Amino acid sequence: MIVRRPVKDCWLAVNLSGIIPGLGQFYGDQWTKAIVIFSAFVVLVIHSIWSLFAAEGSTTKAFWLIGAAGVVYLLNVWDAFATVGRPLYPLGNKRQGQDVWYGVFLSQILPGLGQWYLGQAVVGGLFLAVGAGLAMMANYQTPLLPVACTVWSIAGYHAYRSTPASPMQKPSRSTAMLAVVILGSLLLRLGIGSVPMWIDQAVLQCIVPSESMMPTLQVGDRTFVSRNSLYQPALKDIVVFKAPPEAIELLEADSETLFVKRVIGLPGKTVEVRAGNVWIDGQILEEAYVDGSIEYQWGPELVPPESYFVLGDNRNASGDSHVWGFLPRENIVGTAYKIYWPADRVRSLQR
Template identity: 40%
Template structure:
């Protein structure tokens, strides 16, 4: 006597209907972007609403957080809203297809009548879970173990950031193609969808893994450690610094720069970076008399300073490819009046926004 199968593959009750839809395929599609699952369910109006809502939230969130004048509190609210919309869209995609089937015997979570698209969904959560769901325990444990090792290696081996997306893609492809399928009118279409899905998951995974490095080449985060830039920047303020190879410092800019060696010689305890305001650029003349700064022989107005300087600097010209920088807290700042001109090659970028704490959010431009 032959043993009964461990489980039965999915066989939609209305498989003879060419319009039969799979709720877990809808879920997988909506995990890529809100609205795709609803579009698959032929609910185009609903799909459009979900997609537009997500696009608007993404734009508002990015603008609020990273633009100089954007309210960061809106951005934080936008992040919460994005998560809510994304998760709600997934549930709605499942329910939209499930409800349209009008089949009380269809399980919302396929336990008895197992579904390959649910296995794909499980593997997108964690490679190996889909194999465990399909009763391929040994392979499931292997995929789980390899994926966990890969995730840990990602933190210190940036040249193998492709490995985790590759493992996920392989696990998804394997679990679907080794799943015992019964006849389904859309089987060829489903295989094409799976192939596209695997390619997108692998590509998107690589983009997500390498995006942080790319982002930090454009924008860097700094925390203010001292009072040298009061009242503009206080201890604990967190700022965005825009990095660009084409950046040319201008008078009045607040810049971040790496610590030159001459500063370390004067103060070995200096940190790796400084934040100061550009007062004069190459070719300018600079002088400080009676607490006032003379730029090109003209007194400059400085509403951002804490107090007048209690030191003087004789008339001098800023050399080529250097800057003269000062802290806004003139008498409590280790800056050009103490160690001289800053070579432009040490500039990291321009500080353009305080993004934290929320009660101090402001543009620095």
């Protein structure tokens, strides 16, 4: 008695590996290879995220790791096709007809491509216009993201259902696999599309516009600012904040302008600037990050509750608390913890 293995479709394997690297190999019964590919991809992605956002991480290394993860992903998709290896005729032929999973694959790349492959130009054009249009609009209107992702998934489902049934391809048709591919691709797009929103909620990207924080921060430095509602500023932290009314008036700044300064005086501390130094409760504050001595005098004054005294590291060329007063706690956006670009300036700003 001859036992025949189930016929497997290489384009289904490609669709699966496009959702999760290694899943197509798993479908093709190459379990060891599937585990290796999945593990390599996950390690590269996690390491690249750490290198990019961690204070001690290297931004340049993060870019290389992201590139390596992209190469692994593409090779994984190609290998998924080769793993199953059933000869297909994706452009169609008289004996086999069109491949059901090839149409779905095209629709994952761009909505409407699967319909064009099936000769449905009008429907394909409609899916392309609506899907691509919503995707572009979602860049500016976040609530449209789920709608755009859903249209793309519907395009893949429609391509599957619109492909004429062929006796040669019946074994590769599977409602369960269809659900995995369509729902998996929907969740993948939603996840990737939501990444910028997740990042923006946790980390703010700022560009240093002035020389007020030199030499620590130079003009054009790009910094990551940690957003944390529970953050309590500590002495010498570099904080980014919304300009208080006094600063807006005295410095003629825009109300949306963000300032970056260093925390020098905490609530309840007495701050004084004299003899070229900062004094906290009568003791000189050691500041290795400042070049030169301070040329002005200020105080002594007691820092009010829920307020901070902040100064720029370039003490004699900074519009800060010695000009406009104390910084209210509610104005603080977060702490600048890393210069992530340019490449030769990448460094941690944490003490």
